[in-house]
Amino acid sequence: MQPQAGGGPVMADVARLAGVAISTVSRALANPDRVSAETRTKINVAAAKLGYTPNAMARNLRVGNSKTVLIVLPGPLHYGVSQIIPRVLYSINAALIEHGYNLMIANLVRDAASEGRILDLAFGGSVCGCIILSSYLPKDDNRSLADASLPIVSMLLDMSGLSYPSVVTNDRAVMREATQELIALGHRRFFFISGPEGNYHDVERFGGVIEALRNAGLSESDVVKSTAAESFQAGLMAGERASYEFVRLADRPTAAMSVSDDMAIAFMSRIQDFGVKVPEDVSVISFDGSPVCVYCNPPLSTIEQPVEEMGAAAVALLLNRVERNGPIPDGPLVIPSRLILRASVSAARN
Amino acid sequence: MQPQAGGGPVMADVARLAGVAISTVSRALANPDRVSAETRTKINVAAAKLGYTPNAMARNLRVGNSKTVLIVLPGPLHYGVSQIIPRVLYSINAALIEHGYNLMIANLVRDAASEGRILDLAFGGSVCGCIILSSYLPKDDNRSLADASLPIVSMLLDMSGLSYPSVVTNDRAVMREATQELIALGHRRFFFISGPEGNYHDVERFGGVIEALRNAGLSESDVVKSTAAESFQAGLMAGERASYEFVRLADRPTAAMSVSDDMAIAFMSRIQDFGVKVPEDVSVISFDGSPVCVYCNPPLSTIEQPVEEMGAAAVALLLNRVERNGPIPDGPLVIPSRLILRASVSAARN
DNA sequence: AATGCCGTGGCAAACGATTGCCAAAATCCT
DNA sequence: AGGATTTTGGCAATCGTTTGCCACGGCATT
Known part of the structure; x- marks a missing residue:
C-alpha cells in the first residue's frame, strides 16, 4: 500500500x-x-x-529533532499539583510557542498504559525533551525515561540531586513563614490537612510547619495531622473527610493549614456546617493560590505558587539543554511562593 | 552536519x-x-x-499517518468552556491512548502565533486529525484549517451544518428545563449572567431561558441580562461585576442563572456580602457541574455537562473518519446535560 | 590577462521504517 | 517422488527534507 x-x-x-x-x-x-x-x-x-x-515529519527525521516537548503529569493523586495544571500548561505552552516548539501530552494519569506511551514517545524520537511535573521518571519492564538520551527538566520537585535541572518553589520555607504568622497571632495548636502519606510537597510543607513550631518553642505534638487515604481521588473529598476528623477532636486546634486549596475549601465549608466559626474558632490557610479563594466564605488565605514563572523557567532550562547542550545547574532554581492573608485568618481566641 | x-x-x-x-x-x-x-x-x-x-518519525513519514490528534482550544474568553478543559483533556487523552493515538496541544489562547502554529501542524503532516472545541476553524493569511485535508470533529459547538461531525450537549433544552423548574417554584423575574456577547453557548442558553418564559406566558422583559465585557478575562471577575449590577437593580429578580460555575460562585459570594440572602432572596442556578459547587455557601445548583462522554464520543467520531474514512453523521450527536438542584434554589418568596 | 576567492546553485546521499515484488523454502497433494 | 500451493524472507524503492560536496560564474587582486 x-x-x-x-x-x-x-x-x-x-x-x-x-x-x-x-x-x-x-x-x-x-x-x-x-x-x-x-x-x-x-x-x-x-x-x-x-x-x-x-512536512514536519520529514524534517524531523532528517535533522533528528522533533521540536516537540513532552510534559509528563503526575496523575490526580498528587493534591499539591493537580489544581495548578491548567496554569502550568498555559505557561509552558506559551514559552514553547515563543521558541518554535510544540507541546505534547501523553498522560493525565500514571497507569501502565500511559507510562508505556510516554516511553514510546521518548525513545521513538517523537519528542526532544521532557518536563516532568512533581513525579519520578516513567519506567516500564525494560526501559526507563532516564535511559532515553533526552534532556529532562523537573518542575515542582527537586531532582537536582540526580542531575536533572529543577525548578521548584520554597514549599518548606513559605509554610514556615505562614506558621510563624499564625503563631504571632497567638495560635498554639494546629491542624494540618495533608494528601496521601509520602507526597513530596506534603512532606516539605509539613516540615515547614514543624520547623516554625520548634523555633517558637512548641513541639510536634501541637499539630494534629490529617492524612488523606490514597483512595480519596479528589482533594475536595479529602478536605471533607478532614472536617469530620476535626470536629471529633476533643481539644480543637485554633488554626488549620491545608496543602491544597480544594481540600481547604471543602474543609472550611463543612466545619461551618458543624457550627465551627471561621476565623473566630479556627483560622485557615491553604496552598495553591486559586483565584476562587477570594470568593469563599470567608475569603480563604492561601499561599500563591508562582506557576507562570516556574513554567517559563522550566522551558528556559530545557531549551538551554536541547539547543545548546548547556550545563546542568548545580542546585534547584527556587522561585518563592507568597502568603496571601485574607479573612479566614485572625488572632487566636484566648 | x-x-x-x-x-x-x-x-x-x-x-x-x-x-x-x-x-x-x-x-x-x-x-x-x-x-x-x-x-x-x-x-x-x-x-x-x-x-x-x-522511530515514530520514520514510520509516520512512510505511512503518512502521524497517529497524533491535535486539540484546538477556544481561548480563555469562552466562559462556557474554559472551566471544563481539564476534564475534556482527560477524557480525550484516555480515549486516544486506548486506540494508540497521541494528543498534541498547540494553543491555550487563540492569538495569531497560535493559529499559525496550529496550521503548521495540520498542513505539515504532524497530526492526522483535529478536535476543535467550541470555536471556529483557525486561519491565517493564506491558509485555513478547512483546506487541510484532515478529519475534523467539533466538540461543544454544532458545526454539522458545515459537514463537520459534531458532539454537543443540549444547552438550550436543559436551560429551558432549569428555567421551567424555577417558574414552577414561583419565580417570575430572572437575572441572566452571560459571558461576552455572541458566544454560542451563551446565546443558546439564554435562548432556552426565553423559551421557557414564553411557554409560561412570561416575556423577554422578565429577564435582566448581564453581559460580561470582552476584557473580563476570568469568569470570577465577570461574576463579581454582575453582582454589582444586580444589587443596583430597583426591582430585584428572585432567580439568577449563570452560564458558568465560576461566574455564579463569585456572583453568589458578592451579593451575600451586600446582604442579599441565597436562596431566600434569590435562587441561583449555574452551568458546568464543577465539583466545588457542593462546597459553596449555600451549595450551588448547577447543570452538569457530560464532558467525559462527549470527549469519548468526539474521539470515536474522529477515529472513525481517520481510520475508516467513515461517513459524516447528518446532525450533531447530542449528549444531554443534567440539572442538579441544591440548596441555592428554593421557592420564590411572595 | 591570469589566478584566487567567494557567492550560488545542483546532485545525491542520508534519516529509519514500510511494503510491493519476487525467490526460496516448506507443506501438501496425487 | 514430483508438482502445486502456501509460507516466509530479502531486495530495493519510497516517504520529504536536509546538507556535504562540488561546479560554475563573477569579482577583485597582482
Whole structure:
C-alpha cells in the first residue's frame, strides 16, 4: 500500500514553480541570507501561491529533532499539583510557542498504559525533551525515561540531586513563614490537612510547619495531622473527610493549614456546617493560590505558587539543554511562593 | 552536519541480532502472525534485549499517518468552556491512548502565533486529525484549517451544518428545563449572567431561558441580562461585576442563572456580602457541574455537562473518519446535560 | 590577462521504517 | 517422488527534507 495520497504541495513543487532546485528552496527557507534576494523572492512567492507548509515529519527525521516537548503529569493523586495544571500548561505552552516548539501530552494519569506511551514517545524520537511535573521518571519492564538520551527538566520537585535541572518553589520555607504568622497571632495548636502519606510537597510543607513550631518553642505534638487515604481521588473529598476528623477532636486546634486549596475549601465549608466559626474558632490557610479563594466564605488565605514563572523557567532550562547542550545547574532554581492573608485568618481566641 | 548521533538501536540492529532481514523485523512487529512463531520470538527477544523502540518519525513519514490528534482550544474568553478543559483533556487523552493515538496541544489562547502554529501542524503532516472545541476553524493569511485535508470533529459547538461531525450537549433544552423548574417554584423575574456577547453557548442558553418564559406566558422583559465585557478575562471577575449590577437593580429578580460555575460562585459570594440572602432572596442556578459547587455557601445548583462522554464520543467520531474514512453523521450527536438542584434554589418568596 | 576567492546553485546521499515484488523454502497433494 | 500451493524472507524503492560536496560564474587582486 502506498502512503495515503493526502499531502498538499511538497518542496519539489515549490522548486519547480520557482524554477530552482529543491536544495535551493530548502536553504532559502532555513537560512534566507544564503541565497540571493531575487531567488528568495521567487521562492517565497511560489510557496505562498501553493500554500506550502514543510512536512514536519520529514524534517524531523532528517535533522533528528522533533521540536516537540513532552510534559509528563503526575496523575490526580498528587493534591499539591493537580489544581495548578491548567496554569502550568498555559505557561509552558506559551514559552514553547515563543521558541518554535510544540507541546505534547501523553498522560493525565500514571497507569501502565500511559507510562508505556510516554516511553514510546521518548525513545521513538517523537519528542526532544521532557518536563516532568512533581513525579519520578516513567519506567516500564525494560526501559526507563532516564535511559532515553533526552534532556529532562523537573518542575515542582527537586531532582537536582540526580542531575536533572529543577525548578521548584520554597514549599518548606513559605509554610514556615505562614506558621510563624499564625503563631504571632497567638495560635498554639494546629491542624494540618495533608494528601496521601509520602507526597513530596506534603512532606516539605509539613516540615515547614514543624520547623516554625520548634523555633517558637512548641513541639510536634501541637499539630494534629490529617492524612488523606490514597483512595480519596479528589482533594475536595479529602478536605471533607478532614472536617469530620476535626470536629471529633476533643481539644480543637485554633488554626488549620491545608496543602491544597480544594481540600481547604471543602474543609472550611463543612466545619461551618458543624457550627465551627471561621476565623473566630479556627483560622485557615491553604496552598495553591486559586483565584476562587477570594470568593469563599470567608475569603480563604492561601499561599500563591508562582506557576507562570516556574513554567517559563522550566522551558528556559530545557531549551538551554536541547539547543545548546548547556550545563546542568548545580542546585534547584527556587522561585518563592507568597502568603496571601485574607479573612479566614485572625488572632487566636484566648 | 549529520543528524545528531543520539538515537538508540534501530530496526537494522534488531535484525542483525536476530539474524533476519530488516523487512522481517518490520513485519513481525506490525503483523505478528505473518512470520513463524520461532522467528517472531527471536525478534522479540532481540528487540527487548536492545530496548528497541521504533522511530515514530520514520514510520509516520512512510505511512503518512502521524497517529497524533491535535486539540484546538477556544481561548480563555469562552466562559462556557474554559472551566471544563481539564476534564475534556482527560477524557480525550484516555480515549486516544486506548486506540494508540497521541494528543498534541498547540494553543491555550487563540492569538495569531497560535493559529499559525496550529496550521503548521495540520498542513505539515504532524497530526492526522483535529478536535476543535467550541470555536471556529483557525486561519491565517493564506491558509485555513478547512483546506487541510484532515478529519475534523467539533466538540461543544454544532458545526454539522458545515459537514463537520459534531458532539454537543443540549444547552438550550436543559436551560429551558432549569428555567421551567424555577417558574414552577414561583419565580417570575430572572437575572441572566452571560459571558461576552455572541458566544454560542451563551446565546443558546439564554435562548432556552426565553423559551421557557414564553411557554409560561412570561416575556423577554422578565429577564435582566448581564453581559460580561470582552476584557473580563476570568469568569470570577465577570461574576463579581454582575453582582454589582444586580444589587443596583430597583426591582430585584428572585432567580439568577449563570452560564458558568465560576461566574455564579463569585456572583453568589458578592451579593451575600451586600446582604442579599441565597436562596431566600434569590435562587441561583449555574452551568458546568464543577465539583466545588457542593462546597459553596449555600451549595450551588448547577447543570452538569457530560464532558467525559462527549470527549469519548468526539474521539470515536474522529477515529472513525481517520481510520475508516467513515461517513459524516447528518446532525450533531447530542449528549444531554443534567440539572442538579441544591440548596441555592428554593421557592420564590411572595 | 591570469589566478584566487567567494557567492550560488545542483546532485545525491542520508534519516529509519514500510511494503510491493519476487525467490526460496516448506507443506501438501496425487 | 514430483508438482502445486502456501509460507516466509530479502531486495530495493519510497516517504520529504536536509546538507556535504562540488561546479560554475563573477569579482577583485597582482
